[in-house]
Amino acid sequence: MIMSIPINEIPLEGLDLTLREESFDLEMEGVVANARAPIDLDLHLKRTGLNALARGCVSTRLSLICSRCLRVFSLNVKEDFQVLYQRKGEVSEGEHELLAGELDVEFLERDEIDIGGLIRENILLGLPLKPLCREDCQGLCPRCGQNWNEASCDCAPEVGDPRLQVLKRLL
Ligand SMILES: [Zn+2]
Ligand SMILES: [Zn+2]
Structure with a gap:
């Protein structure tokens, strides 16, 4: 699996990626296992000035513990994302417009995009705060x-x- 993508390697016309990760360790509290379900990632990367914009969707099926009956149940998780990877604190004119929309900003320590982190964060965002095996448990x-x-x-x-x-x- 590609775990990180250097921003310099994103072509000017952008980069489309479709990944299927079979054994990704989520290491998340409350997630029993990802039930051997693969994690799918659709990703479009684009350079915006010095920075990079990532758009896409992450989806998988997880095993969670019901917060009422403590049973393990599975849940489909699907999360769309739009993240601006910002480096050196510089934001261009066009990016300011993007920032007005629904966009997460991630500050880069190195000039590369951490794909594993992107997957983990978005699955976390897609998880319910109080998982329920069914609405009326x-x-x-x-x-x-x-x-x-x-x-x-x-x-x-x-x-x-x-x-x-x-x-x-x-x-
Ligand atoms: Zn329950
Ligand atoms: Zn009783």
Whole structure:
């Protein structure tokens, strides 16, 4: 896999790349594994003055842990990106216009684009903050741990605030 692309090697007419990475280590908290699903990257690179503009899409299928029932489930992740790779702090006139749009700016330490970092960051952006195996996941019983998606349990319901009990009677 190409892990980095030197900006100087981007041709003036731009560079189109389609990559499929079979075993990419995401090393992300909450991501159990990427379930051996490949990561696909569509990338268009263009030089803009001294800098470079990356546009494209990253997609894969991940195994995540449901935040309610703690089950592992898979989720398709697809994230479009537009990143300006900026070096030496110089931004040209045309780039100022680009910056007015929806664009992320990444400052370069070396004059090359880190493709692995681009993939990792965009998958992270595509992840839900609270992953749910399904929209209406019932979660686990806090007392016996029964998965309420599969069966109910005999635990007594939590005793609520007595004022709420009054309210319930009124309803
Ligand atoms: Zn769940
Ligand atoms: Zn229970």
